[in-house]
Amino acid sequence: MTATEPAAAPIWPAPYASSPVDATVRVPGSKSLTNRYLVLAAIADGPSLLRHPLHSRDSALMIAALEALGARIEAVDGTGAFGPDLRVTPLEPSAQAGPGTVDIDCGLAGTVMRFVPPVAALTGRPTRFDGDPHARVRPMDTVVDALRQLGFTVNDDGRGALPFIVAPGDAAAPENSTAPARVRIDASKSSQFVSALLLVGCRLPGGLVLEHSGESVPSLDHINMTVSVLREVGVQVETTGPTEWTVSPGPVRAFDVLVEQDLSNAGPFLAAAMATGGTVRIPDWPAETTQVGDLWREILPRMGGRVDLADGTLTVTGPGRIDGIDLADSSELAPTVAAICALAEGESRLSGIAHLRGHETNRLEALVSEIKRLGGDAEETADGIIIRPLPLHGGVVDSYADHRMATFGAVLGLSVPGVEVEDIGTTSKTMPEFPELWQRMVDSAGAPDGQG
Numbered sequence: 001m002t003a004t005e006p007a008a009a010p011i012w013p014a015p016y017a018s019s020p021v022d023a024t025v026r027v028p029g030s031k032s033l034t035n036r037y038l039v040l041a042a043i044a045d046g047p048s049l050l051r052h053p054l055h056s057r058d059s060a061l062m063i064a065a066l067e068a069l070g071a072r073i074e075a076v077d078g079t080g081a082f083g084p085d086l087r088v089t090p091l092e093p094s095a096q097a098g099p100g101t102v103d104i105d106c107g108l109a110g111t112v113m114r115f116v117p118p119v120a121a122l123t124g125r126p127t128r129f130d131g132d133p134h135a136r137v138r139p140m141d142t143v144v145d146a147l148r149q150l151g152f153t154v155n156d157d158g159r160g161a162l163p164f165i166v167a168p169g170d171a172a173a174p175e176n177s178t179a180p181a182r183v184r185i186d187a188s189k190s191s192q193f194v195s196a197l198l199l200v201g202c203r204l205p206g207g208l209v210l211e212h213s214g215e216s217v218p219s220l221d222h223i224n225m226t227v228s229v230l231r232e233v234g235v236q237v238e239t240t241g242p243t244e245w246t247v248s249p250g251p252v253r254a255f256d257v258l259v260e261q262d263l264s265n266a267g268p269f270l271a272a273a274m275a276t277g278g279t280v281r282i283p284d285w286p287a288e289t290t291q292v293g294d295l296w297r298e299i300l301p302r303m304g305g306r307v308d309l310a311d312g313t314l315t316v317t318g319p320g321r322i323d324g325i326d327l328a329d330s331s332e333l334a335p336t337v338a339a340i341c342a343l344a345e346g347e348s349r350l351s352g353i354a355h356l357r358g359h360e361t362n363r364l365e366a367l368v369s370e371i372k373r374l375g376g377d378a379e380e381t382a383d384g385i386i387i388r389p390l391p392l393h394g395g396v397v398d399s400y401a402d403h404r405m406a407t408f409g410a411v412l413g414l415s416v417p418g419v420e421v422e423d424i425g426t427t428s429k430t431m432p433e434f435p436e437l438w439q440r441m442v443d444s445a446g447a448p449d450g451q452g
């Protein structure tokens with residue numbers, strides 16, 4: 001290795017389950033909810049408290065970004081198993097127009113690179129955004145276009161991607177304006193573009209009317225989540241058309257919230273029950289939620305699993321034979337679903353997920369490549385992938401610096417001896433405890449108390 005070559009990422013031997021797992025697993029708080037609540041707390045009308053928030057790279061990047069803009073975020077004692085609670089003191093109006101350019105590191109966090117630029121624009125301070133090498137190829141043109149429609153200046157050298165600088169513009173909405181700002185965007189690459197604008201819409205002098213003009217918006221569940229949390233904190237937001245939203249001007253009410261655990265991150269553990277024919281229980285599963293991960297209750301029975309929600313605990317028991325599935329718009333669940341499909345005895349088709357090509361990596365290409373690397377049969381389609389049954393063998397699964405590709409490899413390793421995952425540490429993006437929790441679950445196979 002020369003001095004200019006990066007060090008190779010460590011290889012993690014994926015634990016093989018020699019018998020069915022039998023575990024009770026708790027997972028950290030939802031990344032999607034934690035980062036939405038952090039943004040709203042930073043622009044609220046008083047201090048807010050987040051109980052049981054996620055502590056991960058994505059949430060740490062969001063905290064650092066909001067603190068750079070003037071919010072104060074303190075760790076305080078709480079009852080969560082995965083870290084302290086967070087008290088957020090919002091941006092001080094008197095500090096928002098401070099001197100100099102603010103630098104914000106987005107890492108590879110979509111919520112930071114898309115949610116924070118509109119917040120920065122409202123502060124009136126020039127703010128430079130950049131991130132990891134993979135972040136520089138993620139689509140950002142819609143955020144850039146939206147901010148320009150609102151009258152702000154964005155210097156991106158025509159790339160429509162990171163890095164760029166957001167600054168005040170001559171045409172920014174005047175303070176005495178009572179008419180809502182009208183923005184028309186194409187959010188077909190990511191629902192985060194819609195959420196980013198909805199989160200700050202109430203802070204625009206006349207509110208916001210937002211229209212999506214392209215093809216269907218992916219991951220509508222995440223937009224519904226944003227609308228729900230806005231209403232929780234007193235913001236009036238309405239869906240005024242099939243692809244149009246109206247946010248009324250007004251304050252964000254200070255709040256005290258208990259963050260739900262991340263149901264998408266619970267997915268690999270539920271998949272472990274499917275892969276090994278075992279049983280996994282997730283306590284404190286919400287009876288009602290806006291998280292897309294709640295779809296596991298619908299997806300897994302279609303693949304042969306037995307799913308039961310009783311007394312707040314979701315229990316999944318895997319079948320002796322996994323069935324293939326035809327599934328549309330599985331969103332961020334798709335990599336875990338694909339891992340289960342690669343172990344199924346029938347063909348599977350996952351569709352409506354073309355937008356995953358613009359996630360942490362091109363997930364469709366990555367999933368097909370890694371299934372083939374292990375001897376499987378998969379191919380890309382225009383908006384998804386097809387996976388056909390074929391015996392798998394061991395090998396090294398590339399994580400592509402993508403946490404969901406890393407957990408994809410871990411699921412396959414339960415049933416396929418000799419699977420290794422390159423850079424399991426990338427799971428720190430949303431679940432730093434993943435390797436430890438995973439090993440504990442595998443060790444639970446045959447344990448008398450079934451605790452994972």
